[in-house]
Amino acid sequence: MPPSIHPVDLIASLRQKHLTPAIVFLTSRRACDEAMESFDHADIVLPPVRQDAIAAALERVIAQYPSVAEHPLIPTVQRIGVAAHHAGHLPSWKIAIEELMRQGCLDAVFATTTLAAGVDFPARTVVITQSSIRKSRDFTDLTIGEVQQIAGRAGRRGKDQVGFAVVTPSPYIDLGVLTKGFTGHPESIDSQFSISYPMVLNLLKAHPHEQIQAILAKSFAQFQLNQRAELLERKLDGLHVQMEPFGPRVCTDWISQWQTFDQVRRQRPQRHQIRRHESPELSARFHFMTPGRVVGLARGRGIVLRQYRSKGQKNPMISVLRLDGAVTECPASNVGDIFDRIFECDETPAFPWCSAAAFDELSYQLTELPTRLPTLPIMVPKDSEVLPDAIVQSLGDFPCPSCPSRPACQKDFATALRLRQEQHRHTKSIQALRASLWHRFQERVEVLQKFGYLTPSAHLTDEGEWARLIRIDHSLLITEMIRAEAFTGADPSLLTGVMASITHDDDRPGSFPRISPGLSSLLGQVRKLAESLSPYEDPPLLRADVAALAERWIADPTLTWIGLCRLTTMAEGDIYRLLARTLEFLSQIHTLRATHPGLAETASRAIALIRRGVLEELP
Amino acid sequence: MTIDELEQLLVQQPVAVLHRLARGRVHRHFRAGKRRLIEMILQHSSQNLAGLESDVQALIAERQSQPQPPQPPARPAGRAAASPPRRPAHRGGEPESAEAAVSLAVWLEGIGVPAPQPFVPDPWQEEALAALDETDVVVSVPTGSGKTYVAVEAAKRAIAHNQTVIYTSPLKALSNTKYTEFSKIFGPDKVGILTGDRQENGQAPLLIMTTEILRNLLYDAASGEIDIRLDTLGLVILDESQYIADPERGVVWEETIIFCPSQAKLLLLSASIGNPQDIADWLTSIRPTTCRLVRHSKRTVPLRAGYLHPNGKLVPLFKTAAIPSGHAGHLHPEAKRLFFEYEEETLPSGRPRR
Numbered sequence: 001m002p003p004s005i006h007p008v009d010l011i012a013s014l015r016q017k018h019l020t021p022a023i024v025f026l027t028s029r030r031a032c033d034e035a036m037e038s039f040d041h042a043d044i045v046l047p048p049v050r051q052d053a054i055a056a057a058l059e060r061v062i063a064q065y066p067s068v069a070e071h072p073l074i075p076t077v078q079r080i081g082v083a084a085h086h087a088g089h090l091p092s093w094k095i096a097i098e099e100l101m102r103q104g105c106l107d108a109v110f111a112t113t114t115l116a117a118g119v120d121f122p123a124r125t126v127v128i129t130q131s132s133i134r135k136s137r138d139f140t141d142l143t144i145g146e147v148q149q150i151a152g153r154a155g156r157r158g159k160d161q162v163g164f165a166v167v168t169p170s171p172y173i174d175l176g177v178l179t180k181g182f183t184g185h186p187e188s189i190d191s192q193f194s195i196s197y198p199m200v201l202n203l204l205k206a207h208p209h210e211q212i213q214a215i216l217a218k219s220f221a222q223f224q225l226n227q228r229a230e231l232l233e234r235k236l237d238g239l240h241v242q243m244e245p246f247g248p249r250v251c252t253d254w255i256s257q258w259q260t261f262d263q264v265r266r267q268r269p270q271r272h273q274i275r276r277h278e279s280p281e282l283s284a285r286f287h288f289m290t291p292g293r294v295v296g297l298a299r300g301r302g303i304v305l306r307q308y309r310s311k312g313q314k315n316p317m318i319s320v321l322r323l324d325g326a327v328t329e330c331p332a333s334n335v336g337d338i339f340d341r342i343f344e345c346d347e348t349p350a351f352p353w354c355s356a357a358a359f360d361e362l363s364y365q366l367t368e369l370p371t372r373l374p375t376l377p378i379m380v381p382k383d384s385e386v387l388p389d390a391i392v393q394s395l396g397d398f399p400c401p402s403c404p405s406r407p408a409c410q411k412d413f414a415t416a417l418r419l420r421q422e423q424h425r426h427t428k429s430i431q432a433l434r435a436s437l438w439h440r441f442q443e444r445v446e447v448l449q450k451f452g453y454l455t456p457s458a459h460l461t462d463e464g465e466w467a468r469l470i471r472i473d474h475s476l477l478i479t480e481m482i483r484a485e486a487f488t489g490a491d492p493s494l495l496t497g498v499m500a501s502i503t504h505d506d507d508r509p510g511s512f513p514r515i516s517p518g519l520s521s522l523l524g525q526v527r528k529l530a531e532s533l534s535p536y537e538d539p540p541l542l543r544a545d546v547a548a549l550a551e552r553w554i555a556d557p558t559l560t561w562i563g564l565c566r567l568t569t570m571a572e573g574d575i576y577r578l579l580a581r582t583l584e585f586l587s588q589i590h591t592l593r594a595t596h597p598g599l600a601e602t603a604s605r606a607i608a609l610i611r612r613g614v615l616e617e618l619p
Numbered sequence: 620m621t622i623d624e625l626e627q628l629l630v631q632q633p634v635a636v637l638h639r640l641a642r643g644r645v646h647r648h649f650r651a652g653k654r655r656l657i658e659m660i661l662q663h664s665s666q667n668l669a670g671l672e673s674d675v676q677a678l679i680a681e682r683q684s685q686p687q688p689p690q691p692p693a694r695p696a697g698r699a700a701a702s703p704p705r706r707p708a709h710r711g712g713e714p715e716s717a718e719a720a721v722s723l724a725v726w727l728e729g730i731g732v733p734a735p736q737p738f739v740p741d742p743w744q745e746e747a748l749a750a751l752d753e754t755d756v757v758v759s760v761p762t763g764s765g766k767t768y769v770a771v772e773a774a775k776r777a778i779a780h781n782q783t784v785i786y787t788s789p790l791k792a793l794s795n796t797k798y799t800e801f802s803k804i805f806g807p808d809k810v811g812i813l814t815g816d817r818q819e820n821g822q823a824p825l826l827i828m829t830t831e832i833l834r835n836l837l838y839d840a841a842s843g844e845i846d847i848r849l850d851t852l853g854l855v856i857l858d859e860s861q862y863i864a865d866p867e868r869g870v871v872w873e874e875t876i877i878f879c880p881s882q883a884k885l886l887l888l889s890a891s892i893g894n895p896q897d898i899a900d901w902l903t904s905i906r907p908t909t910c911r912l913v914r915h916s917k918r919t920v921p922l923r924a925g926y927l928h929p930n931g932k933l934v935p936l937f938k939t940a941a942i943p944s945g946h947a948g949h950l951h952p953e954a955k956r957l958f959f960e961y962e963e964e965t966l967p968s969g970r971p972r973r
Binding site for chain 2: 179184202590
């Protein structure tokens with residue numbers, strides 16, 4: 001059986017059951033493109049009427065977006081009535097496909113699950129081939145909400161009586177995730193509030209520092225934190241009720257009193273235990289029970305073969321060779337005498353713990369031993385450990401022995417202490433929940449003060465006044481670069497190149513055209529700066545290839561879109577998105593015209609240069 | 620009849636018949652699954668196949684003569700899972716194990732284009748629009764239920780009152796689509812689009828933009844550099860507002876909602892989410908009026924789920940034609956069998972991973 005159904009067969013089955021038009025969600029862009037290619041050798045041809053309908057619909061789109069006209073996939077789409085729609089395509093092509101789909105000209109569209117939200121057109125059927133999607137390098141299972149979002153595209157209002165979501169397996173699909181997704185209740189959503197530098201600057205521009213906490217309190221994040229805090233407060237109320245019988249007694253704070261006592265008591269048994277484990281006498285003697293030593297046991301003598309410790313035994317253990325040639329195990333404490341006689345013993349790691357020759361030799365020696373042997377004089381250190389004075393005194397001072405409420409206190413102490421510790425924990429968590437956003441805000445404020453965007457009294461400095469206009473990712477890096485005058489004298493292509501490499505956060509590999517030495521050295525500076533800012537802001541990828549690509553587009557106004565695409569292995573759609581996002585960043589820099597007229601001018605020239613060809617089609 | 624033919628015949632019989640057949644022949648037959656049962660019956664009667672055959676024929680004749688007692692409607696899912704119906708083949712007729720499950724024909728029934736009907740707004744759409752006259756509204760409905768209709772109608776009403784309407788979407792591509800769509804509905808001069816560096820028709824009463832752009836406008840307005848008619852702003856529509864939970868961009872939705880001028884109504888359109896009431900409660904807590912939540916989980920066009928085996932066989936995914944809400948275990952036995960087979964063959968370990 002094939003690991004998954006062949007795209008041609010899939011479409012054929014759908015057609016046969018009248019389940020078209022359909023959206024087929026596949027794992028990756030490549031899977032979509034390969035699915036399209038697999039139709040190359042299939043003898044599926046649409047009837048001429050439908051081919052004409054597609055052509056006519058495309059005509060209308062081309063009138064608005066000329067770039068569609070040259071698309072290499074047009075003949076295929078027309079012939080088979082199937083198309084691919086994913087982020088690697090130009091927006092205009094995607095619009096064309098969506099239009100064809102809306103008009104019912106196509107039988108199926110291959111799309112990627114990753115961008116299911118961008119697929120904003122319905123179909124009769126949705127085909128699902130996987131249960132997980134790639135999210136920042138990892139594959140995660142689809143959530144119930146995502147499955148329902150995908151399945152939701154099935155069934156066109158007014159055009160279908162029923163919609164169908166068809167699961168067709170591919171390797172590593174988990175049917176459970178999908179069935180749960182179909183039948184389940186969507187997950188709750190949680191706030192993802194984060195505090196960015198531009199947010200801090202803009203808030204402080206509009207509101208005095210002391211009002212900010214009230215504004216942050218209006219966020220959904222704080223709303224949800226408050227919900228959790230309220231839950232804890234209810235628990236805390238319950239704890240208060242439970243604590244009532246444990247109020248003040250003879251001492252007001254008897255719990256603390258007992259806690260101290262308890263701590264002391266806990267320390268004492270430990271000392272005892274250590275002594276009980278190994279008496280000083282034993283530990284002194286144990287050093288002499290080395291392999292080859294003759295020792296006296298309750299019944300007869302023996303020769304030590306090895307020392308070891310056993311988990312089940314309190315005392316260290318020894319293996320002893322006995323008179324009858326048996327090897328026995330006994331605790332070191334059982335040893336009565338340690339004789340002043342030692343034999344050569346060739347130790348081995350396995351039973352009988354010495355070499356065969358040594359074993360025979362030792363057995364022989366054991367029988368030949370004289371009846372009287374001198375014992376070894378072993379000095380046992382005096383037991384000098386006594387309780388430290390502090391503890392003895394605190395015990396002496398402890399008022400409880402004579403206190404009338406002592407039995408009651410002793411009985412309640414464990415419960416009361418547990419309740420009180422819980423109270424403390426909850427109180428701390430509530431404080432943290434109530435103040436966490438404010439603390440995060442303060443952290444950002446401190447960083448901005450350090451860099452001189454804010455005064456110590458948290459007012460905007462002159463630098464802060466313009467820096468607040470940069471409201472994009474990596475804003476700190478960009479404003480710091482502007483302050484370091486990294487762009488002084490830079491031409492539009494250089495600026496565009498740097499901005500492009502800052503915006504691009506995709507790590508899909510792409511081959512790159514040659515980079516100009518100016519841009520290369522500038523990028524090196526940016527990289528160093530980003531590195532130094534990394535404690536305060538995550539550094540961007542700063543890829544040189546995308547920088548070079550964007551630079552080329554600006555530097556060479558005669559370069560066509562096709563020519564640009566040939567320079568790299570990046571997909572058209574990715575190049576488009578790169579330039580579109582660079583445009584956004586440049587337009588933010590353009591807003592600095594009041595304070596940085598030169599830079600703003602460069603940015604606006606760069607914007608004008610980017611906007612040509614395909615990039616002019618859409619607003 | 621050879622032993623193979625007899626086996627075929629047995630395979631086609633319901634389990635109840637097999638158990639009657641096994642009575643007195645096989646010890647503890649009630650413990651065995653169908654396949655094992657057939658095996659045991661054949662093994663036991665290997666010396667007396669003719670006798671077995673006549674018994675089978677008699678039982679079949681008896682069953683055909685008397686009306687069948689109604690089968691219990693559904694076997695408990697747990698039992699079905701314990702003994703997955705695995706038969707070598709079944710020829711002719713509907714698969715027996717699908718006794719309670721829907722057939723493919725029923726599942727496919729109703730496919731096609733409904734007769735054209737005049738458009739009648741759903742009750743929830745009316746409810747949302749009515750509520751929007753007084754207060755903010757959060758709409759949480761399944762994908763494809765007609766949220767856009769609410770947006771369009773609400774915008775129409777606001778424009779009729781000479782108010783400015785802002786419509787935001789999370790993706791630039793969606794903004795463009797909506798721009799084209801709304802231009803057709805309202806007329807090209809009534810709709811404008813704002814992007815970071817470009818304005819088209821910026822003075823139009825209905826402005827489309829991404830949520831980031833609106834957030835930036837609100838920042839500027841807060842610091843006193845108004846370049847948008849915020850005073851005439853009557854309605855802000857945030858489409859796909861479940862994006863508030865997006866790890867990177869969710870904060871923008873929160874900021875937009877916090878800074879949204881209080882005289883403007885907010886309309887949050889969201890796909891089905893688990894806790895829309897929380898969002899509504901939050902809006903109530905920070906906005907001047909009590910927010911109204913409009914939610915439902917019933918799809919306008921009913922949805923059915925199917926399973927397409929790589930060999931091209933299509934079967935319903937669930938026992939019922941409609942999706943059994945809350946019962947993920949109610950799988951169609953045939954789909955379950957096929958998927959089990961698929962896993963057996965494709966997984967390297969040969970065992971289904973769980």
